[in-house]
Amino acid sequence: MDEAKRKKLEDKGWKVGTVSEFLDLTPEETTLIEIKLALSRNLKERRQKSMTQTELADKLYSSQPRVAKAENGDASVSIELLIRAMLATGATPQEIGQVIAQVG
Amino acid sequence: MDEAKRKKLEDKGWKVGTVSEFLDLTPEETTLIEIKLALSRNLKERRQKSMTQTELADKLYSSQPRVAKAENGDASVSIELLIRAMLATGATPQEIGQVIAQVG
């Protein structure tokens, strides 16, 4: 993994290389993170078209700060919440599936 | 939601109608559950083709009972674990995306 990308992930809380400086992520771990980041980016795009973070948070029964974290790819946000958020913006399973399928 | 389906979900731990007998699931909640169940079913299919639950659990750094729960649509299993399990069976983001896209 190149250094710039690694730095960016670590800033968001991803413990890349925590176990060992020399132990890299497995392909599966990398793909999982990429799926999360793809969902994050798409969520932000979708949400910005129609509402504020606060409005989305209300639909989600969540909070504005949590939506901000979701959109910024924070490691504390699960795929579960990302998908719930996508659905709350009106995304269909088809659209969500496509975002994931585009990864890789 | 029809009664047979509801019973099946409740047996798996889904708190359908917990808040109130008269308060049904929102479409988003229903879709989320359907996504989970679709991933569960697909995981079981994929895994059975090539390995035992114990073998998959090892690849996942998880346990056989947890894989069983994942494959049986237990409510205690997150989408996160379902996707990690799919990846561990060798599924690509394309395949995972397709499973989700087929929901609805």
Next chain:
DNA sequence: GTCTCTTATATCATATCTGATATATTAGTA
């Protein structure tokens, strides 16, 4: 400059998910 709206960051108690363990059940074979 100040307001106002929106988004980002930090902290935290609680809820949920986790893998581990023990054990039960099922399916197949000798």
Next chain:
DNA sequence: TACTAATATATCAGATATGATATAAGAGAC
């Protein structure tokens, strides 16, 4: 029948994700 492999169910302590809250920072209007 007994034996074995595979799967299912139950429980639980520890880890992770959660929404809430407070507050800071950014962007735009005035």
